[in-house]
Amino acid sequence: MHVAINIDHIATLRNARGGQQPDPVLAALVCEEAGAVGIVCHLREDRRHIRDEDVWRLRSAIRTKLDLEMAATEEIITIACQVKPDLVTLVPERRQELTTERGIDILMQKEYYTKVVERFHAHNIPVSLFIDPVEEHVRAAAETGTDMIELHTGEYAESTTEKEIKQHLERIRAAAILGKQLGMKVNAGHGLDYNNIIPIAAISEIQEVSIGYAIIVRALEVGLAEAVRQMVTLVKQHSQTTMQ
Numbered sequence: 001m002h003v004a005i006n007i008d009h010i011a012t013l014r015n016a017r018g019g020q021q022p023d024p025v026l027a028a029l030v031c032e033e034a035g036a037v038g039i040v041c042h043l044r045e046d047r048r049h050i051r052d053e054d055v056w057r058l059r060s061a062i063r064t065k066l067d068l069e070m071a072a073t074e075e076i077i078t079i080a081c082q083v084k085p086d087l088v089t090l091v092p093e094r095r096q097e098l099t100t101e102r103g104i105d106i107l108m109q110k111e112y113y114t115k116v117v118e119r120f121h122a123h124n125i126p127v128s129l130f131i132d133p134v135e136e137h138v139r140a141a142a143e144t145g146t147d148m149i150e151l152h153t154g155e156y157a158e159s160t161t162e163k164e165i166k167q168h169l170e171r172i173r174a175a176a177i178l179g180k181q182l183g184m185k186v187n188a189g190h191g192l193d194y195n196n197i198i199p200i201a202a203i204s205e206i207q208e209v210s211i212g213y214a215i216i217v218r219a220l221e222v223g224l225a226e227a228v229r230q231m232v233t234l235v236k237q238h239s240q241t242t243m244q
């Protein structure tokens with residue numbers, strides 16, 4: 001199983017100060033260097049983190065593959081067809097949500113997504129549909145002609161009891177097996193972290209996981225001490241005051 005890294009949170013941090021740092025493109029290069037097989041970014045309608053110019057810069061800078069996560073709206077579809085990412089992952093999007101909360105309502109919108117998939121294929125762009133790990137959803141996704149599905153692991157990740165965790169894991173496993181049988185590549189993502197990834201990694205039908213938040217949290221945990229040490233050393237070296 002491979003790991004793709006979502007770098008949206010780097011852009012969130014950058015936007016907090018309105019400047020250029022931290023740069024999501026530099027972060028993407030670090031992720032590639034460390035073994036990520038792909039970089040994921042979500043160009044949201046409200047541009048709350050990733051902006052249009054980030055997507056273009058990522059397109060030309062990264063050497064693995066660019067997975068553009070997006071809602072299937074006219075504006076973003078047009079941008080995606082120009083940028084030509086290596087993959088588009090279609091997700092539902094609500095302005096009020098903090099992050100993508102559920103999979104696409106594929107049963108209600110199968111015809112619409114079929115047309116969107118055809119449109120991307122006409123531009124030679126492969127498509128992944130972010131869906132809940134439910135049998136009927138997997139079957140409906142296959143009927144759209146999508147190349148790939150990404151199974152929503154959010155409910156699994158949020159489960160607290162052993163029984164719930166097991167149930168969600170079984171749903172994910174069954175959906176992954178079915179997705180593969182129906183000829184689609186299967187990815188998974190949302191809420192995965194350094195603990196709950198372990199049983200997911202053991203599901204051989206899942207080719208790739210997409211992880212963002214837990215990686216950024218871990219980066220702070222393991223990187224904060226070193227960042228403080230470097231600053232303290234620098235200040236000490238150049239300090240004109242006598243240390244008490």
Ligand code: PXP
Binds near residue numbers: 069089192213
């Ligand atoms: N996959 C999809 C479709 C997502 O919307 C997200 C969140 O942006 C992720 C994966 C990554 O989730 P997390 O940041 O919780 O690892």
